[in-house]
Amino acid sequence: MGNVMASSTPPAPAAAPTEDKAAKPVLENPGSMDELHKACKDVFPVNFEGAKIMVNKGLSNHFQISHTLNMSSVTPSGYRFGATYVGTKQFSPTEAFPVLLGDIDPSGNLNANIIHQFSEQVRCKFVAQVQNSKFMASQFSADYRGRDFTSSLTMANIDLINDTGVIVGHYLQSVTPRVALGAELAYQYGAQVPGGQIAILSVAGKYKAPSYTVSGTVGAAGAHLCYWQKSSDQIQFGCELETNLRMQEAVGSVGYQVDLPKANLVFRGTVDSNWTVGAVLEKKLQPLPFTFALSGMLNHPKSQFRLGCGLIIG
Amino acid sequence: MADIEEVPAAAPAAAPGAAPAAAPAAAPAAAQPEPLAVTKAGSEDPADLDDDIDETLAERLIGLTEMLPAPVRTASGKVIQGSVAGVKGAYGLLCSSSWVFFSSAAILFAPLIFEIERTQMEEMHKQQQRQILLGPNAAVSGSMMPPQAAGM
Numbered sequence: 110m111g112n113v114m115a116s117s118t119p120p121a122p123a124a125a126p127t128e129d130k131a132a133k134p135v136l137e138n139p140g141s142m143d144e145l146h147k148a149c150k151d152v153f154p155v156n157f158e159g160a161k162i163m164v165n166k167g168l169s170n171h172f173q174i175s176h177t178l179n180m181s182s183v184t185p186s187g188y189r190f191g192a193t194y195v196g197t198k199q200f201s202p203t204e205a206f207p208v209l210l211g212d213i214d215p216s217g218n219l220n221a222n223i224i225h226q227f228s229e230q231v232r233c234k235f236v237a238q239v240q241n242s243k244f245m246a247s248q249f250s251a252d253y254r255g256r257d258f259t260s261s262l263t264m265a266n267i268d269l270i271n272d273t274g275v276i277v278g279h280y281l282q283s284v285t286p287r288v289a290l291g292a293e294l295a296y297q298y299g300a301q302v303p304g305g306q307i308a309i310l311s312v313a314g315k316y317k318a319p320s321y322t323v324s325g326t327v328g329a330a331g332a333h334l335c336y337w338q339k340s341s342d343q344i345q346f347g348c349e350l351e352t353n354l355r356m357q358e359a360v361g362s363v364g365y366q367v368d369l370p371k372a373n374l375v376f377r378g379t380v381d382s383n384w385t386v387g388a389v390l391e392k393k394l395q396p397l398p399f400t401f402a403l404s405g406m407l408n409h410p411k412s413q414f415r416l417g418c419g420l421i422i423g
Numbered sequence: 424m425a426d427i428e429e430v431p432a433a434a435p436a437a438a439p440g441a442a443p444a445a446a447p448a449a450a451p452a453a454a455q456p457e458p459l460a461v462t463k464a465g466s467e468d469p470a471d472l473d474d475d476i477d478e479t480l481a482e483r484l485i486g487l488t489e490m491l492p493a494p495v496r497t498a499s500g501k502v503i504q505g506s507v508a509g510v511k512g513a514y515g516l517l518c519s520s521s522w523v524f525f526s527s528a529a530i531l532f533a534p535l536i537f538e539i540e541r542t543q544m545e546e547m548h549k550q551q552q553r554q555i556l557l558g559p560n561a562a563v564s565g566s567m568m569p570p571q572a573a574g575m
Contacts, residue, residue: 159459323472367535378531390534405530409523 122177136257139289142279145315145324149335153364154377155391156406158183161419189214200226217242230254240391257283263335274300281313289315293328302358330354343368384409398423 159181167173175191180269189212196207207225219239226232230253238246250263260280267274274297280290291313298327311328322337336348345366352359364379373393380386394401402416478486488496 147566369539369542371546372538373536374535376538377534378535380527380531384523386530388530388534392538403534407526407530 121140124417134286136283136286138254138257139259139281139291140362141252141254141259141261141281142291142293143315145291145313145326146333146335146349147347148322149324149337149347152337152345152377153349153362153379154404155386155405156389156415157386157417158404158406158415159186159417161402161417163419163421164419165423167423171197184397198226200229206232217287237317262303268299271300281315285318287317289317293326294359 112345118151119246150411159179161180162178162196163175164177165175171194173195174192175193177189179189180186191210191212193211194207194209195205196209197205198207199205204226207223210222210224212220217239218236218241220238221239223235223365224235230421232252232254234250234252236246236248240275246266248263249267250261250267252261254260261278263277263279265277266328266352275295276297277290277295278397279293281348283289285369285388285407288334290316291310293313295311296306296308302377309329311326311330313324313326320340321336323332323334325332327333330356330412331352333352334350338346340346345368347362347364348362348365359382362379367374367376368412370375373395376388378386378388385406387404389402389404391400391402393399400421402417402419402421404415404419406415407413491499
């Protein structure tokens, strides 16, 4: 994105280039609203329960399949088959489009994602979930990335027969090189909604400093604040506060991530204000392409412990 | 009470049957001059034994507390009960807080520390191997160097 920016700004007059820079700081694209809290959320572990064995096999540069065995007493055990197809349209060394992701289990429950970037600015995504031969959820979203802003429109669960659905619009604008402000409007209509339709507006902001990022979303539904800090190459911290006004509850959590490339280890841990402690350890077992994952979560008030272990082959 | 025993004993003519009859009659009269008389060990007088058995040890000890005034009694009772409850509560708190601390440390820190220690030990082991194989210079520099004539 940075390279694209440099090629698109017109060349400054040779007389006073530094003065121009001071007057008009170059604003970068702030990323989409979905990615607002991403850096902080990535620090927190994703706890799972039971044993999971996943075999990934790449059939070609573009196509990859995976077989997953889930054995657990909390979530139903089963086998899932997944496939990923990556297309030929390349926008950068790491991103190629279209991307088709699918996950299916023997009884026909399917999760499918299709992501395609039509041009430098426009990206579309379609997500569908089929369970028990019915469309449980479907969502279509389109992002437009401008030079210093991103806007997106998402339509979820649009049911033309029953006339229900959710439409969400996002807009995020870079105000200074470090600050981005935005808003989200969620609109839901349907027979079950009290009054036939409801709209909720929230504002979002992000402050990005070299070693830390503060982001927040405040709306009628509640507030969500995140703080992310990269203390060193090896350790990152994240701190999150979520409040839900409808349910009158708030949860604060602190998480950390330790990367030890020498030990082929990534360790994530979290402590909650609900007195819940969780951690996930991922270790690459060299020289074979195995990744071992171990997850533990202890809920002190309920005295509940969940242990999960997974092995990813390939 | 000892005098009462001696009086019937001193008059052997008095029938033993008269002694128990005389003893209860004489006891209230003799109680005034000798209020603190103690039963002689081995006394065979059943009436006297009855008086002793009526009061158990606990009752006598409880009776001793009557020498303290009521506020002192209630205050010390409350203090003792409070400290017993406090010790029990403190023990319970110590138990649950050490459980929370150690189990959370086992989940959050233990695997990380074990892995770091293991990596460090492997690193040291590799360095030692290199040192044995290639001489002390290789271990210090930490990289594979062609064996030098001076080092070898």
